[in-house]
Amino acid sequence: MTGSPRDDVAVVDAVAAEALQDALAAEHAAIWCYTLALAFLPPDQIDQARQDAEAHRELRGAVETTLTDLGERPVSALPAYATPEPVEDAASAAALAVVAETDALAAWRSVMERTEDRALRQAALDAMTDGTLRCARWRVVVGTPPAIPVFPGLP
Secondary structure, X not given: OOOOOOOOOOOOOHHHHHHXXXXXXXXXXXXXXXXXHHOOOOHHHXXXXXXXXXXXXXXXXXXXXXXXXXXOOOOOOOOOOOOOOOOOOHHHHHHHHHHHHHHHHHHHHHHHHOOOOHHHHHHHHHHHHHHHHHHHHHHHHHOXXXXXXXXXXXX
16 A cells, blocks of 8 residues: 555654554454444445555555554454344345444544644555545445535544
8 A cells, every 4th residue: 555654654653653553453443343334335336445445454554564663553353243224135234334434534533633744644645535535435335415524534
């Protein structure tokens, strides 16, 4: 990933490190959500969901490395996460993907807002750009207009 959080990050303050921890927690949750969604998605959506989950895994790994390089202990994933709605079919699984992407976008927006470190800001912007595209694909699947919200990362 170009502009990964690790690139040229020397020191960030405690506020930025905490925002990065929150982004890591959102990445953990997104991976869990995609794992659950895969059990319910139709065959024509499986490959996309797997690619999206892999993107989150790669980002999670980069964030964990960055935090470690900063002398921080990366937050661990939870064993399970509560879903806002029960996941019981393809529609609710796709809706969960939208939630996962929306939550990750909010976390990455927070990283951008809480650091002045150029490399970290670029990494957060890259994560938001990629996440916005993933979110847009799932918003189209569930029929939630607009496909791309005016301000990705805002509730």
